Amino acid sequence: MTEAFQDGWAWWVIALAVGVPVLLVVLTEVIGTLTRRNNPVAGPLRLLRNWVVPAGAVLALLAFAIQSPADQVWVRVVATVFGFLVILLVLSSFNVALFANAAPGSWRDRIPTIFVEIARLALVVVGLALLFSWVWEADVGGLITALGVTSIVIGLALQNAVGGVISGLLLLFEQPFKIGDWLDTGGVKGRVVEVNWRAVHIKTGAGIQIVPNSTLSGASFTNMSEPEGPYFATTSVSFSTDDPPHEVMALLLEIADALPMRLREPRASVDYAGGGAYGVSIPVAGPADAGRALSMYLSWLWYASRRRKFALDGDSTDPLAEPQRLVEALAVIAPTLHLREEDTESLLASARLERYGVGEVVLPAGVIPDEVKIVVSGRAVLSLDVDGGRIDFAGADTGDLIGQTALTRERTQAVTVAGEILTVVVIPLATVDSLIRTRPRLAAEIGASLELKRKLAAETLAGLGVEQSRLLGR
Incomplete structure (x- = not known):
């Protein structure tokens, strides 16, 4: 026994018998704690506990306790396995230290995984070469040279394909x-x-x-998505040089401000380039909304320019301007207004036809109308502006009136929007007043219609749990 301690192998046996279990128990506790915290360091420690420590213990037992010759095959095999595991442990530790907690957007976060894998493979190959050279005394210089020459030949043969791959990897890295x-x-x-x-x-x-x-x-x-912020959908439009530029610019801004996908800030802008040419920039959330915004904008502009009698693209022709169209429209709304034959002439002199595209605002909220519109064809939708959104509560079909509050001189609570291509007869307030004075039944019907819409609006607000005083910010 004394000789065993003098030779030193007994101390190695005792150290391995006591130290290895204690080390494994400590590592198990530490790994459990780190795992519960989702700490990435638990991965390398698990490799250390399950593989590196047992392989190191076997190597120490063979080399120092049993004192087997270093050139014995089993000692070299165990040393090779232990060295390989140590290489994996070092690489795993570096991976956790460099990339596990990389901040989003940092260079470590942007490195493509394939770059990391290639670097890891190269380090493993170099480590194994050094390991075989040290443990087995192998000459790996010739093998490395051969691999280098082979890589050059393959690279030259596949330079076009490899170039595309490298370009892709660089794009992934730079992002x-x-x-x-x-x-x-x-x-x-x-x-x-x-x-x-x-x-x-x-x-x-x-x-x-x-x-x-x-x-x-x-x-x-x-x-086009960088930097973050508003994206401007731009378009160019042209009008006749006879159209007043400032009035045209006001119309262009009015339509842009009414678009549902337009950002509130900054406001749309219009530039006049002369010769009837205008440039329009509309702020939207991103390029995905640009096409839809421009399509809606240009379609609404067509209808609005006809209503203002502006010559969009040099053409102001509007089929609704034909007198016969107004005569036909008055025949449609005659039952609503209880028209008599003698009323036609006065209405032809004062009324006009207007047409609205789908989604256009026919009558905004918060205004006192100075005219009344009657639906000839299509359908309008009445909505309430509540907390930045619109809630539909009623509709207006053929023969229905829009803007009855003009008769009571009250501000509108609802916004009226064209749900379809909408055609209306626009009648000045004075003309409607004269009709009402001679038709008590018409006044009662308009009052009942107005009261019904108020009731529907109040019920809608009550169903949403919104106080009517909050409507329109009042």
């Missing part, structure tokens, strides 16, 4: 755009739906356009 962003590459404009090693998939109005990464990395492009 000049992300999925969901809108790009304008000059020839392609649309939203990014996929980014891989070889190409970027861009969704355009005509389908999915695939743009090679090498093309993007070698040319300039515009990320």
Whole structure:
């Protein structure tokens, strides 16, 4: 026994018999605590407990306790396994230290996973080469040289394909755009739906356009989603030079402000370039809303310019201006106003026809109308502006009146919007007053209609739990 302690192997046996279990118990407790906290350090410690410590104990037992010769095959095998596990432990620790807690948007967060995997593979190969050279006394220089030459040959043969892959990896690392962003590459404009090693998939109005990464990395492009903030949908329109520029600019701004997808700040802008040409910029949340905003804007502009008798694109022709159309419209609304044959002439002189596109505001809330509109065709929707949104509560169909509060000189509580392509007869307030004076029944019907709409509005507000005093901020 004395010789065993003098030789030292007995101390190694005692140290391994006592130290290894204690170390494993301590590591188990630490790993349990870190796991409950979702700490990424638990991963390397688990590798240390399950593999590195047992393999190190076996190597110490063979080399120091049993004192087996270093050139014995089993000692070399165990040393190789232990060295490989140590390499994996070091790489896992570096991975946790560098990338596990990387801040979003930092360079560590942007590094593509394949870069990390390639670097890890290279370090493993180098570590194994050094390990075999140290444990087995192997000459790995020739193998490394051969691999280097082979890599050069393969790289030259596949330089075009590899170049595209490298370009894709660099794009992934730099991240000049992300999925969901809108790009304008000059020839392609649309939203990014996929980014891989070889190409970027861009969704355009005509389908999915695939743009090679090498093309993007070698040319300039515009990320329309950066920087964050309002995106301006722009368009150019032209009117006749006979149309007063300031009145046209006011109309263009009025329609832009009425768009539902327009941002409140900043306001839309209009520039007059001379010669009847105008440029319009409308702030929207992003490129995804730009197409829809411009489509709605231009369609509304067509109807509004006809109502103002402006010559959009040089043409002010409006079929509704034909006298026969007004005669036909008066025949449609005659039962509503209880018209007599002698009323036609006065109405033809004072009334007019107007048409509204789908979604256009026919009568805003909070105003005192100075005229009454009667629906000839289509349908209007009455809504309440509540907490930044609109709640529909009633409708106006053929023969129904819009703007009855003109008769009571009250402000409108509801906003009236064209639910379909809407055609109305517009009658000045003075004309309606003269009709009411000779038709008591008409006055009663208009009063009943107005009271019904008030009741529907009040019931809608009550159902939403909104006080009527909060309507329109009053």
